[in-house]
Amino acid sequence: MAAPSMDLMVSLCKRRGFVFPSSEIYGGFASTWDYGPLGAELKRNLKQAWWRRVVWERPDVEGLDAAILMSPQVWVASGHVSSFSDPLVECKGCHHRFRADTLEGPNCPNCGSAELTEPRQFNMMFKTFVGPVEEDAAVAYLRPETCQGIFVNFDNVLNSARPTPKLPFGIAQIGKAFRNEIVTGNFTFRTREFEQFELEYFVHPEQAEAMLQEWLQERLRWYTDLGIDPEHLRLREHEEKELAHYAARCYDIEYRFPDPLGWRELEGIANRTDYDLRKHSEYSGHPLRYFDDSSGEYVDPYVIEPSGGVDRALLIFLLDAYHEEEVRGRKRVVLRLHPLLAPIKVAVFPLKRNQPELVEMAQDLARQLRPHMRTIYEETGAIGRLYRRMDEVGTPYCVTVDFDSLKGQTVTVRERDSMEQERVHVQDLLGYLRKKITW
Numbered sequence: 001m002a003a004p005s006m007d008l009m010v011s012l013c014k015r016r017g018f019v020f021p022s023s024e025i026y027g028g029f030a031s032t033w034d035y036g037p038l039g040a041e042l043k044r045n046l047k048q049a050w051w052r053r054v055v056w057e058r059p060d061v062e063g064l065d066a067a068i069l070m071s072p073q074v075w076v077a078s079g080h081v082s083s084f085s086d087p088l089v090e091c092k093g094c095h096h097r098f099r100a101d102t103l104e105g106p107n108c109p110n111c112g113s114a115e116l117t118e119p120r121q122f123n124m125m126f127k128t129f130v131g132p133v134e135e136d137a138a139v140a141y142l143r144p145e146t147c148q149g150i151f152v153n154f155d156n157v158l159n160s161a162r163p164t165p166k167l168p169f170g171i172a173q174i175g176k177a178f179r180n181e182i183v184t185g186n187f188t189f190r191t192r193e194f195e196q197f198e199l200e201y202f203v204h205p206e207q208a209e210a211m212l213q214e215w216l217q218e219r220l221r222w223y224t225d226l227g228i229d230p231e232h233l234r235l236r237e238h239e240e241k242e243l244a245h246y247a248a249r250c251y252d253i254e255y256r257f258p259d260p261l262g263w264r265e266l267e268g269i270a271n272r273t274d275y276d277l278r279k280h281s282e283y284s285g286h287p288l289r290y291f292d293d294s295s296g297e298y299v300d301p302y303v304i305e306p307s308g309g310v311d312r313a314l315l316i317f318l319l320d321a322y323h324e325e326e327v328r329g330r331k332r333v334v335l336r337l338h339p340l341l342a343p344i345k346v347a348v349f350p351l352k353r354n355q356p357e358l359v360e361m362a363q364d365l366a367r368q369l370r371p372h373m374r375t376i377y378e379e380t381g382a383i384g385r386l387y388r389r390m391d392e393v394g395t396p397y398c399v400t401v402d403f404d405s406l407k408g409q410t411v412t413v414r415e416r417d418s419m420e421q422e423r424v425h426v427q428d429l430l431g432y433l434r435k436k437i438t439w
């Protein structure tokens with residue numbers, strides 16, 4: 001099926017409580033978005049699926065949760081104060097602003113005027129002041145990427161983690177990042193506040209190329225294991241002139257977004273060499289090196305960095321999951337989200353809401369399931385309508401309590417994608433569902 005349009009996704013997200021325009025009652029605020037009840041669940045599940053694969057399932061990766069505000073020296077050392085900028089041009093006619101490197105042709109894409117200002121470099125870091133005085137000495141920045149928190153804690157992690165990490169090893173982090181982007185838009189694709197999942201995987205310099213290739217494949221696998229159609233993903237290597245100031249080589253995992261956006265970056269995977277550890281060693285005077293027991297020598301590790309956007313990933317999981325199909329002459333909208341990601345895992349209904357025994361049994365079952373998985377109980381409407389509502393938000397299982405349930409202690413479990421139904425004994429229900437919603 002062709003991807004749904006972005007407008008359709010924006011409207012589904014608002015209607016069903018995945019994503020709302022931020023500060024909507026004040027008319028919204030510059031491409032900022034809030035995750036609603038279902039979006040918050042989906043985002044937690046997505047981050048957990050990443051953490052589980054990148055940290056829990058590996059013996060060689062530790063987690064970190066560093067502060068957003070850091071010493072301003074961090075950003076001097078990392079090169080962000082001097083070079084984290086985009087070339088800004090302004091149209092002298094309509095005063096719209098654009099990134100010079102994304103313009104297609106010499107004219108203003110808004111009004112067509114040929115009169116554009118010369119590009120000037122615009123630093124994308126958000127500046128703020130720490131403490132009550134707004135002066136240069138109190139300047140701090142909201143971090144534009146999470147990874148610097150990892151580099152400056154390199155020694156802390158190395159000295160505290162047990163068993164002591166041996167190269168190659170990684171440090172992973174999920175958290176907010178902020179960039180004062182010149183142009184935002186396309187829903188949550190590009191915003192000024194967003195979340196990243198980043199892994200810094202430290203390797204012997206001679207292993208860097210092989211590890212870069214391994215991580216490219218592993219990150220592609222993670223997306224497809226969670227249900228993204230492999231045809232909708234591709235790798236693109238950066239040309240020399242595109243490379244960030246710290247990178248020796250970089251690939252983007254791109255996703256085919258709905259037209260007119262098309263193929264765009266979902267995650268970047270770079271060989272950052274020893275740039276960051278070297279710069280922080282130089283600027284802080286604290287050497288960030290690795291002592292190799294086997295050779296008895298210090299090594300300056302290179303780092304392979306898979307760096308993805310949580311919000312962008314969430315958007316592609318929704319876009320890819322969206323399906324419209326015809327069932328018995330009626331349109332069915334279904335989000336085929338992987339059960340691990342689905343915001344609601346199970347919905348419990350009584351077959352008839354005016355039958356107290358059915359209601360009581362269904363409510364009791366929902367109560368038992370709630371501590372184990374996101375469960376909802378609903379009784380408003382005919383079963384068919386309830387199923388359709390759950391399909392539209394990607395709930396993988398619906399449990400219906402009917403008259404046979406009262407006699408035989410069994411319930412009907414209906415699976416979202418196949419729409420097949422199975423009778424399951426209430427005693428086995430939790431185990432049955434648990435098995436289905438794990439990896």
Ligand code: ATP
Pocket residue numbers: 145179181188189190191192193194195196265266267268307308309310311312313
């Ligand atoms: P782009 O080329 O799209 O501006 P980038 O190359 O600057 O992205 P990176 O610095 O590699 O992005 O950041 C890693 C990931 O963080 C990106 O792949 C993307 O998923 C996410 N990301 C970066 N900037 C934004 C943003 N403004 N809004 C939402 N997600 C973002």
